[in-house]
Amino acid sequence: MSTLSRDEVAHVAMLARIQLTDAELDHLAGQLDQIVEFVAGVGEIAADDIPPMSHPLPLTNVTRPDEVRPSLTADQALANAPASELQRFEVPRILDED
Amino acid sequence: MTDITRLTAAEIADRLAAQEISSVEATQAHLDRIAAVDGDVHAFLHVDAEGALAAAREADERRARGDHVGALTGVPIAVKDVVATQGQPTTAGSRMLEGWVPPYDATLVTRLRAAGMPILGKTNMDEFAMGSSTEHSAYGPSHNPWDLERTPGGSGGGSSAAVAAFEAPLAIGTDTGGSIRQPAAVTGTVGAKPTYGGVSRYGLIALASSLDQAGPCTRSVLDAALLHEVIGGHDPMDSTSIEAPVPPVVEAARRADVTGMRIGIVKEISGEGFQPGVQRRFEESVQLLVDRGAEVVEVSCPTFSQGLAAYYLILPSEASSNLAKFDAMRYGLRVGPQGVESPSAEQVMAASRDAGFGDEVKRRIILGTYALSSGYYDAYYGQAQKVRTLIARDFAAAFEKADVLVSPTAPTTAFRLGEKIDDPMAMYLNDIATIPANLAGVPGLSLPSGVADEDGLPTGFQVLAPATQDHLMYGVGAALEAALLEKWGGPVLAKAPELTAKETVR
Amino acid sequence: MSVTTADAVLPYDEALATYDPVMGLEVHVELGTATKMFCGCSTTFGADPNTQTCPVCLGLPGALPVVNATAVESAVRIGLALNCQIAQWCRFARKNYFYPDMPKNFQTSQYDEPIAFEGYLDVDLDDGSTFRVEIERAHMEEDTGKSLHVGGSTGRIHGAEYSLVDYNRAGIPLIEIVTKPILGAGERAPEVARAYVSALRDLLKALDVSDVKMEQGSMRCDANVSLKPRGAEKLGTRTETKNVNSLRSVERAVRYEICRHAAVLNGGGSILQETRHWHEDTGATTSGRPKSDADDYRYFPEPDLVPVAPAHELVERLRGTLPEPPAERRKRLQAAWGYSDLEMRDVMNAGAVGIIEETVAAGASPAAARKWWTGELARRANAEGKSVSDFNVTPAYVAELDGLVGSGRLNDSMARQVLDGVIAGEGSPTAVADARGLELVQDDGALEAAVDQVIAANPDVAQKVRDGKVQAVGALIGQVMKAMKGQADAGKARELLLQRLT
Structure with a gap:
């Protein structure tokens, strides 16, 4: 039984902003289905009352003082930009307001 | 005169201190070696001869002036291409970052520079550290110096191959699920993953933030400890950095004493499923530790069997978010979709990410996006984090019975290039023994245990210690190393075939 | 696309005759910290583009966040001032979505573990009554960059050929304050919305955690509105009107959405769950983005940060730094000064409560202090297009001037001449009166x-x-x-x- 359909892969890929070609979809969908089936194995272990662990170490309250540190120069910030204008990053037209 | 490239870092350091050789000589010797053999090995993505020699001259001047120098001042090093280096390209093995030159140094690079260690160049890796063979590098795989048809492991195969091929005495690796230790095992070198938080992650291009850890790749346990001491310690730029001094790793490596130590064999990550030659060398190594005064206990960590599944949920989930920043807006590859006039930002992002990422990266981003998406979070990511708790508890229980845990590092010796490239599940199974340490955040070290009888390829021995007790694994590793050197009469790499130097056009 | 024909609206009274409005207000406040939420870049407003960025707030590969301690303290103080509980342990989470002004393509925010929750704010309405707005949560997050849209006709997003992004604002600390659904305001819903945002602004100003300038965007309001038939239990579908950036607009936008919803519902239609954009010029909202898959934000705990666990001692120390709540302070001062409701409202509208308090403390009578600050000085400031704070007139000078009149040395017209001299920088009122020879003839x-x-x-x-x-x-x-x-x-x-x- 398939746990992850080709359509679902296409949908998730768009959520992840990756425009897969049809050939890629064919190729990846089968592999991903196999992988999802494997990782779904985590569900076999009873862990209802187990707290989740998101940090390997139990640290809390790591902060820094509110003191200004040097920024990059605008030239440094923009050095790797694919395009820039007026000391700003030039990006293609934005479809929707956030 | 001895060939400088055959010396360990500690030996080079001794000769530098005695002023028998200069850092410029040591650096040039390695640059020459790179020029001679890297055409075959392809350990490096970028070589910075000029920068390395300038740093070497500076190190020599420091020494000549009588300025304070560290244990490794003047010893050259290679750095995995996932670590940000100001002024040197940093690509993480991805087409996405081709030509990206960071405007800043990773904290560990700042520390290498402060220690006066010339940086030879940047080493090859699986794209964004996803893989176990370097075959997922966008710039072509690295080759195992033991057999050029085989992989040097991954993701840090470039660093392990560079060290194994004597192109560098030291290298920096990063380990998210075994990317330092597994390459070390299959190339006959040493690799250490410190306790999570032991070495700053600031400037490491993140794969999975809660698992990533940088560490040393070397040819001896002492060298690994020396390098660990240079790069380790608290960094206020990394919120997950441990605010405590580096454990006494160098002292432990020098003492190399296992008298009275309890060595725990983890039932679930040895024996069945491991290549016979790998298992045999492992058992012999355990016996050598017993001969040196250690006590052996068997421990069980039943949830380790779920570790791989949990890992392949947690890693892709975090990676899917960490890699979202590669969107063609501020840096990196930007391409437009085919046949679309005046594409939107959204379309350019999606087309660039399709063009810039390789298959394995796409697989994991999609898997992670899926695992975090609404309706699946609890069953996948949430459940994986609970399994992680159980694995940490298994470790805690095991460390009640044993001071360190041991296992073979990888189930097999180096596999052939192309053998698993399109079978992701088979590739993932390589990490079975290394992953639990990343999930729990405990330190792990791999050192050579010999060569497998059936294929003559190196095998790895893994030592795991409790969190922040990194010195224990160095002590055990150094003791085993000493016993093996005594038994063999020389390092395992002496058994590797000579690489033929050739003129290469790079 | 937002360029559409005007939506039908029902007259307000008719809308209210059939429906009960329900509101939810989300206010974003930029904190006035010296540095950003997760890095040491300056937050100074108006700097040259992309001069206040670093690897962290530009989202460069390898960079890592570290939490600003002062931002956490400000968040706790805001929570306490809103009568909230403070979390003993909470985390940051990543809100994942792609947008060019967001460098990491996730916003580091808080999700199911906000630092403050379950509070309320009592809001004074125009008729003198008080309305309690329940607060659901206040949480910490970071701001985005700012886009300039180029090409097209209006400089607006639609029709633009490309955009230019400045990341100076990216990473500035934000506190998002979210109300519970505001029920039972009835026809006063728009007024309640305005009064709430106004009261919140006063409170944040009194806390000195933000400059709360709505026109500069350091305080922004999103207004959720839905209607339910009068007496019904079940809430209707809501719309979220984004970035309503003045007190007056808050009131107008809520009112507009009530009228628009009512027209749709009366026409047998149904409300589309979407974001709406408020247009100050037309006084109307237009359709934005519908709720969609893109809203699957895939929240998960931020693995690059560790939990925030404000210690009890810290919380209590911060509680000790809270100013008197503005509403209570107002009542106390009105009683002490003997002002009528109308006088007090004038003083508040003039923003002169603090300065009058200081002037009274310096010895002036409350009546004189009010007369000078909201009368003569306000008139002069208006005439010159300035604010009273632009004059070099201190509360102590006003009290001194009042003393000179009270003692009979100056009459009102002479006092005004003295004021001319003080404003001209000739010194204290006594010095000016001496220098100009101004003194009532006592002979x-x-x-x-x-x-x-x-x-x-x-x-x-x-x-x-x-x-x-x-x-x-x-x-x-x-x-x-x-x-x-x-x-x-x-x-x-x-x-x-x-x-x-x-």
């Missing part, structure tokens, strides 16, 4: 002589006063003051004139 003989002289010179007017037209004395007072070159007490002149003529 009754001179005044009496002037009075007699004026009566003699104006027999007709004097006769009118003798005949009982007392108001005609004003003209004579003016003459006396003129003769005295202004340096006389007008009250005394009047007294003497009336003594002689009645």
Whole structure:
């Protein structure tokens, strides 16, 4: 039984902003289905009352003082930009307001 | 005169201190070696001869002036291409970052520079550290110096191959699920993953933030400890950095004493499923530790069997978010979709990410996006984090019975290039023994245990210690190393075939 | 696309006759910290583009966040001031979505573990009554960059050819304050919305955690509105009107959405769950983005940060730093000063509560302090297009001036001349009065002589006063003051004139 359909892969890929070609979809969908089936194995272990662990170490309250540190120069910030204008990053037209 | 490239870092350091050789000589010797053999090995993505020699001259001047120098001042090093280096390209093995030159140094690079260690160049890796063979590098795989048809492991195969091929005495690796230790095992070198938080992650291009850890790749346990001491310690730029001094790793490596130590064999990550030659060398190594005064206990960590599944949920989930920043807006590859006039930002992002990422990266981003998406979070990511708790508890229980845990590092010796490239599940199974340490955040070290009888390829021995007790694994590793050197009469790499130097056009 | 024909709206009274409005208000406040939420870049407003960025807030590969300690303290203080509980342990989470002004393509925010939750804010309405707005949560997050849209006709997002992004604002600390659904406001819903945002602004200003300038975007309001048939239990579908950036707009936007929803519902239609954009010029909202898959934000705990666990001692220390709640303070001062409701409202609208308090403390009477600050000084500031704080007039100077009038040394007109000198930088009121020789003539003989002289010179007017037209004395007072070159007490002149003529 398939746990992850080709359509679902296409949908998730768009959520992840990756425009897969049809050939890629064919190729990846089968592999991903196999992988999802494997990782779904985590569900076999009873862990209802187990707290989740998101940090390997139990640290809390790591902060820094509110003191200004040097920024990059605008030239440094923009050095790797694919395009820039007026000391700003030039990006293609934005479809929707956030 | 001895060939400088055959010396360990500690030996080079001794000769530098005695002023028998200069850092410029040591650096040039390695640059020459790179020029001679890297055409075959392809350990490096970028070589910075000029920068390395300038740093070497500076190190020599420091020494000549009588300025304070560290244990490794003047010893050259290679750095995995996932670590940000100001002024040197940093690509993480991805087409996405081709030509990206960071405007800043990773904290560990700042520390290498402060220690006066010339940086030879940047080493090859699986794209964004996803893989176990370097075959997922966008710039072509690295080759195992033991057999050029085989992989040097991954993701840090470039660093392990560079060290194994004597192109560098030291290298920096990063380990998210075994990317330092597994390459070390299959190339006959040493690799250490410190306790999570032991070495700053600031400037490491993140794969999975809660698992990533940088560490040393070397040819001896002492060298690994020396390098660990240079790069380790608290960094206020990394919120997950441990605010405590580096454990006494160098002292432990020098003492190399296992008298009275309890060595725990983890039932679930040895024996069945491991290549016979790998298992045999492992058992012999355990016996050598017993001969040196250690006590052996068997421990069980039943949830380790779920570790791989949990890992392949947690890693892709975090990676899917960490890699979202590669969107063609501020840096990196930007391409437009085919046949679309005046594409939107959204379309350019999606087309660039399709063009810039390789298959394995796409697989994991999609898997992670899926695992975090609404309706699946609890069953996948949430459940994986609970399994992680159980694995940490298994470790805690095991460390009640044993001071360190041991296992073979990888189930097999180096596999052939192309053998698993399109079978992701088979590739993932390589990490079975290394992953639990990343999930729990405990330190792990791999050192050579010999060569497998059936294929003559190196095998790895893994030592795991409790969190922040990194010195224990160095002590055990150094003791085993000493016993093996005594038994063999020389390092395992002496058994590797000579690489033929050739003129290469790079 | 937002360029559509105008939506139908129902008159407000008709809408309210059928439906109960329900609101939810989300206010984003930029904290006034020196540095950003997760890095040491400066937050100064108006800097050159992309000069206040670093690897962290530009989202460069490898960079890592570290939490600003002052931002956490500000968040706790805001939570306490909103009568919230403070989490003993909470985390940051990543909100994942792609947008060019967001460098990492996730916003580091808080999800199911906000730092403050379950509070309320009592809000004064125009009729003097109080409305309690329940607060669901206040959480910490970071701001995005700012886009400039190029090409097209209007500089707006639609029709633009490309955009230019400045990341100076990216990473500035934000506190998002979210109300619970506001029920039962009825026809006063728009007023409640405005009053809530206004009260919140006063509170944040009193806490000194933000400059709360809605016009600069350091305080922004999103207004959720839905309607349910009167008496019904079930809530209707809501729309979220984004970035309503003045108090007046908050009220107007809520009112507009109520009328628009009512028209849709009355027409048998249903409300689409979407974001709406408020247009100040047309006084209407237009359709934005519908709720969609893109709203699958894939929240998960931020693995690059560790939990925030404010210690009990810290919370109590911060509680000790809270100012008196603005509403309570207002009531206390009104009673102490004896102002009428109208006077107090004028003082509040003029933003003069604090300065009057200082002036009274410096010795002025509450009435005089109010008169000077909201009268003479406000009038001068208005005339010059300035604010009273632009004058070098301190509360102590006003109190001193009031003292000079009270002691009889100056009359009102002389006091105004002294004020001219103070504003001109000639020194304290006493110094100005001395330098300009301004002093009421205390010699009754001179005044009496002037009075007699004026009566003699104006027999007709004097006769009118003798005949009982007392108001005609004003003209004579003016003459006396003129003769005295202004340096006389007008009250005394009047007294003497009336003594002689009645």
